[in-house]
Amino acid sequence: MTSAPNSAIEITPDAATRPGVLRIFIARQILTMDESLPTATAVGVIDDRIVAVGDLASMAPWRAGREVVVDERLKDMVLMPGFIDNHVHPFLGALLTPMEIIAPEAWRMEGGRMAPAANTPERYLELLKERLAARTDKTDWFISFGYQPSEHGRWTRTELDLLCPDRPVILWQRSFHETYLNTAALDKLGMTQELVGNHPQINLAKGHFFETGNKLVMGRLMPYLLRPEWYHRGLNVTAELMHQGGITTAGDMLFGAMGAEYEFAALEACIEKPERPLRIINIADARSASNRAIGKQVMGLPTECPPFAQGLVAIEALRKRESRRVKFSKAVKLFADGAMFSQLMMMNPPGYIDGHHGEWLMSPEVLAKGVEVFWDAGYQIHVHVNGDAGMDSVLTALSAAQERKPRFDARFMMHHVGFHTNAQSQRMAALGAHASVNAYYIHALADGYARLGLGQERADQIVRAGSMVRHGMRVSFHSDFMMAPMEPLLLAWCAATRTTQSGRTVSPQECLSLEQALRGITIDAAFGLNLDHEIGSIVAGKKADFTVLLDDPHALGAKGLKDVRVAGTVFEGELHLLPTPLASSLATQHTDGPVAVASPSRTRVLPATRMDLAGIDLVGIDLTAPTSANRYRPIAATCCTTDGDPCVFLRQLAGWAEGWSGAPLNNSN
Numbered sequence: 001m002t003s004a005p006n007s008a009i010e011i012t013p014d015a016a017t018r019p020g021v022l023r024i025f026i027a028r029q030i031l032t033m034d035e036s037l038p039t040a041t042a043v044g045v046i047d048d049r050i051v052a053v054g055d056l057a058s059m060a061p062w063r064a065g066r067e068v069v070v071d072e073r074l075k076d077m078v079l080m081p082g083f084i085d086n087h088v089h090p091f092l093g094a095l096l097t098p099m100e101i102i103a104p105e106a107w108r109m110e111g112g113r114m115a116p117a118a119n120t121p122e123r124y125l126e127l128l129k130e131r132l133a134a135r136t137d138k139t140d141w142f143i144s145f146g147y148q149p150s151e152h153g154r155w156t157r158t159e160l161d162l163l164c165p166d167r168p169v170i171l172w173q174r175s176f177h178e179t180y181l182n183t184a185a186l187d188k189l190g191m192t193q194e195l196v197g198n199h200p201q202i203n204l205a206k207g208h209f210f211e212t213g214n215k216l217v218m219g220r221l222m223p224y225l226l227r228p229e230w231y232h233r234g235l236n237v238t239a240e241l242m243h244q245g246g247i248t249t250a251g252d253m254l255f256g257a258m259g260a261e262y263e264f265a266a267l268e269a270c271i272e273k274p275e276r277p278l279r280i281i282n283i284a285d286a287r288s289a290s291n292r293a294i295g296k297q298v299m300g301l302p303t304e305c306p307p308f309a310q311g312l313v314a315i316e317a318l319r320k321r322e323s324r325r326v327k328f329s330k331a332v333k334l335f336a337d338g339a340m341f342s343q344l345m346m347m348n349p350p351g352y353i354d355g356h357h358g359e360w361l362m363s364p365e366v367l368a369k370g371v372e373v374f375w376d377a378g379y380q381i382h383v384h385v386n387g388d389a390g391m392d393s394v395l396t397a398l399s400a401a402q403e404r405k406p407r408f409d410a411r412f413m414m415h416h417v418g419f420h421t422n423a424q425s426q427r428m429a430a431l432g433a434h435a436s437v438n439a440y441y442i443h444a445l446a447d448g449y450a451r452l453g454l455g456q457e458r459a460d461q462i463v464r465a466g467s468m469v470r471h472g473m474r475v476s477f478h479s480d481f482m483m484a485p486m487e488p489l490l491l492a493w494c495a496a497t498r499t500t501q502s503g504r505t506v507s508p509q510e511c512l513s514l515e516q517a518l519r520g521i522t523i524d525a526a527f528g529l530n531l532d533h534e535i536g537s538i539v540a541g542k543k544a545d546f547t548v549l550l551d552d553p554h555a556l557g558a559k560g561l562k563d564v565r566v567a568g569t570v571f572e573g574e575l576h577l578l579p580t581p582l583a584s585s586l587a588t589q590h591t592d593g594p595v596a597v598a599s600p601s602r603t604r605v606l607p608a609t610r611m612d613l614a615g616i617d618l619v620g621i622d623l624t625a626p627t628s629a630n631r632y633r634p635i636a637a638t639c640c641t642t643d644g645d646p647c648v649f650l651r652q653l654a655g656w657a658e659g660w661s662g663a664p665l666n667n668s669n
Contacts, residue, residue: 018065020046023573026056026072029552030079032538033522043079045544048572053538073575077567078552080518081537082248082545083488084525086436087382087415087478090252090280091263093238094231096145096176096482100131103146103174108485108585110240112578118146121153128163138167141188141224147171147180157182157207170217177342178210179217189220226262228269235270238481239278244582245487246547246566248278251478251529253333253382253415255282256289260318267326277571279325281529283382284315286332286370287362302360308373329529331380334370335361337390340418340441340462341483343453345387347419352453364393371397372404380411380530382436386418395424398431408432413528416441416480419458422467429471436476436528437463439494439520440484443586446500459506465495465520466510475516476525488521489553490584493561495520514558546570550581563587 023045030040030053037053044052044059052062056070101107101115102124109115118124128144135142142164147155160169160182168185172178181191186207196202201213209217225231242250255263271280290311291300300306319328338344338359346358361384362370374381385394391414398412414428414435428435441463449459465475477491484491493499496517498506505511512520526536535543550565562584568577 021067021069022046022051022059022062023069023071024056024059025079025546025570026070026075027079028076029554030538031518031553033081033519034537034539037539040538043538043544043546045573048544050538050540050542050544052540071575074548078549079538079546079570080246080549080553081522081526081547082535082543082569082571083246083521083547084249084251084476084529084536085242085245085247085479085481085486085488085521086249086251086281086476086525086528087253087438088242088250088481088486089254090235090238090250090267091254091258092176093241093481094234094266095225096172096234097237097241098230098234099143099145099172100135101146102127102131102144102152104148104151106585107146107482108241108244108487108582110237112244112580112582114585119151121151124152132164132167132169141168141170141185143170143172145172146174148174155180157186157205160207170221173210177214178208179214181207181209181217183207189217191216231266232270235266236274238486239271239276241481241486242278243276243569243576244566244578245485245489246549246569247486247488248545248547248569248571249281249526249529249531249535250278250486251281251283251329253283253478253480254285254288255328256292256318257285259292260284260289264321264326268323272323272325276325277569277574277576279327281531282326282328283331283333284318284328286311286315286334286374289314289318289332303363303366305366305369308370312373312377312379329380330378331382331530332370332374334367334374334381334383336364336367336383336385336394337361337387340386340416340438340445343449345418346389346393347387347454348389348392353455354453358387358389360390360393364396367393368397368400371401375401375407375410376405378407380413382413382415384415386416388420388424391417391420391424391428395427395431395433398433402431411527411530415478417463417468419454419462420464422464425464425467425471425473428468429473434474434528435465435468436478436525437465437495438480438484439463439465439477439491440479442498442506443494443500444484446498446506447502447504461507461510463495464507464510465512466507469512469516474524474527475512475520476528477520478525485585487584488525489561489564489566490586492517492521493558493584493586496558496561511558514553514561517558517561518553544570544573548575548577 025043025045027041030043032038032040032053040053040055042054042056042059043050044062052059097109101109102118104117104119106117107115116127118127131144132142155171160180164182166184168188169182170185171180191204193204196204196216199213201211202209202216267280286308287306290306290308291297293310293314294307315332319330322328337346338361343352344359346360351357371381383394385391394414410432412433414433417435417437418441446459446462449462450456468475477488477495479486479491495512496514498508498511500506523532523536526532535545538546547569548567550567553561553564556564565581565583566578567581568575
């Protein structure tokens, strides 16, 4: 527990005739998120449970016959229920956060430091040189995450060799799906022309590996990234970022994608044993568990139906293993259509402006089978869905399940929900579905998608949270880290204000009220994990999980949510203050130029790196060539300038790490 001066704590030496020490936290304001008692100034805790809420005088019945600690360390602060992010990927954070983060947007990292934004080629080069100089061991890998050609200029094997001829360097594109390697890196991984052959998604001359071509890089690099020195460091950073955001509970929405034993052991080592002030709720990846149950390691095609019945048996066994901070939910994750960031969601007419189509991650038939198996077994089902055609497939599967075996309060959860219609909101509500949305899409994507892909009407209506609430659905928010920062107040701000990068307010009718936005990171987020009986509000009997704020969200209002400073958390009755209170990363973000917004046409020229590269041709690429309507993923400004989806990426990693016969995993040199 965080120490404090003795004057901050009053100990009443009552005769200890009743069990348990009563700790009474005094606060300037307590926002309970309980409609029956919305505010208070004192909360009593015994062990890890809340026993009373009100003011100091109302604690009198609990004080008699007990040792009492009146804790005034938070008397000038505001308490809320511990924030909940019900869709994160600790595994992905563990892989990526140890990399050198140089991205178009600023990212908050451990210790509250900011990895500054680089949205010009000059700034990217400056930061790249700075980070390279700081890493003096030239025999070790230098891996940087966040490269975005449309912002940072064109970097290929040639440019990297000129900058770094004597050390292995990998630039990992912001989408997670692509890498750029210099010659030293290619040699270290044994990448020869004979090995790569004529793979259509590998350009060895440029050191560019993308989509399925990136299997080869990942298969050979994974042993390095999975070393405890790397992976555990990254998982510890991820846990610290959760604490900085005020998160006390997070849902791992794809547990087991890389292997349940490895992931569980890492969570035990980095979350349980260090007694981190948070808990992880694991939701099993149904497809991975089902395939592994029959010894199959690769993900398979969207039309290949995994043996879900065998997966159910494996998941039942897995659920018996848990600890105080690492829990397992009776729930599974399934998939419908593709990623929102890369415009792979399946869309109903009129579809995409350029005529391309999205992709199924599970065909409607496979999804329906997965829903059938786990629905009939009484499981809560979470489904990744982004487009309105994808939503139709999920609703069809849910409707069939309800007709075959009606269930009340099944809490069938739609995740992400990039674009859907008002009519679908009504149908979701009628079928008993609820939603966990990525409200950051509004801020990050609405401007660009109004010009490229969807058009202004539909782009302005992405993440239609207001209509879902109006139809009686519970709506919560998630980061899907690293699709958005793990900062619940920032996500609440996105949903309440619907403010884009350019400052527009889009579809204000879909804005949530301040109260609804705060519910989305507390009680409704707990509801989405089927844990609202345990967490999500400050009520007697629940876990003593609180987020400590320096500012009152009600005083700053919806527009000020991103500016509210998190001072720490109370986890199961123990106080953990941050060294410095932190507002959201967006509130403190500084860039070197205006925020980039997608061009109004499909023509884009990649800026040159603006280095003196001895006459190398660095003329930008004019992207006016037509693209196939049947391509694997839409390409707005080369195949390497759109963001991907970590849910899909984790499953790809599993296949890359275990299913690539051409790249033995023991080759980590």
